[in-house]
Amino acid sequence: MAPKLRTVPRKRPVQDRSRATVDAILAAAAQVLVKDGFDRTSTNRVAEVAGVSIGSVYQYFPSKEALVGALVERHNEAMRAAVLAELQRVQVLPLEAAVRAVIELIVRAHAIEPALHRVLMEQVPRTGRLARVDQFAVELHAVIVRYLDAHRARLRVQDLDLAAFLAASAVEAMAHGAVIYQPHRLDDPAFLDEATAMVVRYLIA
Amino acid sequence: MAPKLRTVPRKRPVQDRSRATVDAILAAAAQVLVKDGFDRTSTNRVAEVAGVSIGSVYQYFPSKEALVGALVERHNEAMRAAVLAELQRVQVLPLEAAVRAVIELIVRAHAIEPALHRVLMEQVPRTGRLARVDQFAVELHAVIVRYLDAHRARLRVQDLDLAAFLAASAVEAMAHGAVIYQPHRLDDPAFLDEATAMVVRYLIA
DNA sequence: CCAAAATGCGAGCGTTCGCTCATATTCGCA
DNA sequence: TGCGAATATGAGCGAACGCTCGCATTTTGG
CATH class of the missing domain: 1.10.357 (Tetracycline Repressor; domain 2)
Structure with a gap:
């Protein structure tokens, strides 16, 4: 079964700390995407490159597609x-x-x-x-x-x-x-x- | 770890029966590819659509990439x-x-x-x-x-x-x-x- | 007709993936 | 200073994936 697709952002960052986290995630996603292509880009890898936990990724992006x-x-x-x-x-x-x-x-x-x-x-x-x-x-x-x-x-x-x-x-x-x-x-x-x-x-x- | 990439065809079909199998696999692969895109195309699904076993697919195509x-x-x-x-x-x-x-x-x-x-x-x-x-x-x-x-x-x-x-x-x-x-x-x-x-x-x- | 070769089969192995959740840490504010 | 809200963590679940391998069936050629 295909994973359910959530498209509504889960949470909006309100503190500076979390805004930095979101920026780091997006930057890492772009980097991994360019290097590995879409289907070989894993959310775990994005989190690793961003220097944050995988949980933090899913705090702000409800799915890989949303990211x-x-x-x-x-x-x-x-x-x-x-x-x-x-x-x-x-x-x-x-x-x-x-x-x-x-x-x-x-x-x-x-x-x-x-x-x-x-x-x-x-x-x-x-x-x-x-x-x-x-x-x-x-x-x-x-x-x-x-x-x-x-x-x-x-x-x-x-x-x-x-x-x-x-x-x-x-x-x-x-x-x-x-x-x-x-x-x-x-x-x-x-x-x-x-x-x-x-x-x-x-x-x- | 990424799956090892074999690029050399494993076996060449010599009988009519196996040539038909290969044709069915290729036709099914094209169909599934168009419908689902590359990364959502699974070799199991290709085999199913082609009406052959997954084993037969790998008799003639050593990897998804080769297919x-x-x-x-x-x-x-x-x-x-x-x-x-x-x-x-x-x-x-x-x-x-x-x-x-x-x-x-x-x-x-x-x-x-x-x-x-x-x-x-x-x-x-x-x-x-x-x-x-x-x-x-x-x-x-x-x-x-x-x-x-x-x-x-x-x-x-x-x-x-x-x-x-x-x-x-x-x-x-x-x-x-x-x-x-x-x-x-x-x-x-x-x-x-x-x-x-x-x-x-x-x-x- | 029969043995060997060619072909077909599919349960399931090992791995990776997207994603959850219980818990820990840090922040804003009274 | 303390307390609730916001944020961060990461082990690990369930599903899906690519692919193997031992065995069954069909075809070929003598």
Whole structure:
């Protein structure tokens, strides 16, 4: 029988001591997750690395899924905030500059904790918490469509929904691929030039 | 202690009966893998679904990793053969037609067993067998560079290595994304038109 | 038809895992 | 200073897992 899945946090840390414990647990979870992958990450090992007892882990996280879910949420929220803020900022820039800025940002976002990002995106089972990731994607898509619509006059593409989907997929993949498989390209300004060129030349005539 | 990893097949099936057993095991493994994900796929469950004893599984696959590895190898080989053959065939076509044909093929390759493809690509731990996947990527990259070089006269891109990487990343992502998240787009001819446009407009002036 | 080889079987071993709970320690506050 | 609440501990439970091994059954080839 599968272990029952509790998703509601058991207890909220109120003293500084327990907040430090929670931070240590999350940091250790990220470290073990990156090193061993999701299914070889054991809660006992996380506790050991965090320097706390296994009991303390379960004081604040009702299950392994909830523990990893908290990491997903934290990582996702950080990316969400950074990307959406930047999109707001470049809304007024001309198209080429805006595309370049967004690509640069997305590459940088991927490059911060690439290994953790990879594990969280690829290996964590799609349960509960991960709905937020999809929601982020939907939100991002909407912002892109809105931006394209505002610049519609200069665009050659007609179906903005389709264009946003294709451009977002391409950019995400180029950033992800470069960070994971071709890190040396990140220092090459030609990479950003070319990625920008692909998107811009696709969007405008 | 981690279980010892044997990677050499234990026994090769020589009679029809045992070949059928092996086929049933592989089919069941694919089915369970898609339904439950890698780490929740148990060898006992695979045996049960295949309608054979757990002992029979270990007659032909020395470990769980080897079993899944066989699936990876089979899936990868099928894609490899299809894609490389098509690339050979379109080598003589003009650029736009060639790009369109390749994108169409890659989309179709993704659409055959998308769920299995996703699990095999995302969740299977990178051990031993998966080196072949990377080798396939390297091989594919080389073919693309060669093709671009043959059409160099018409291209605006200079760094063919970079262009091949970016184009391959983008195409793979658009195909993957469409199959997994936007299956309704697969029937829309505009999808293929637009994806082709992005790559072609990037490559040529 | 029969012996040897190939194949199939499944109870259960040893281990790991997620997680609980009774107990101990530390903190905030009157 | 003392007392209740908050926090920390870790031995160990029950379940699930990967996998072995001794034996039963089927097929092959002479």
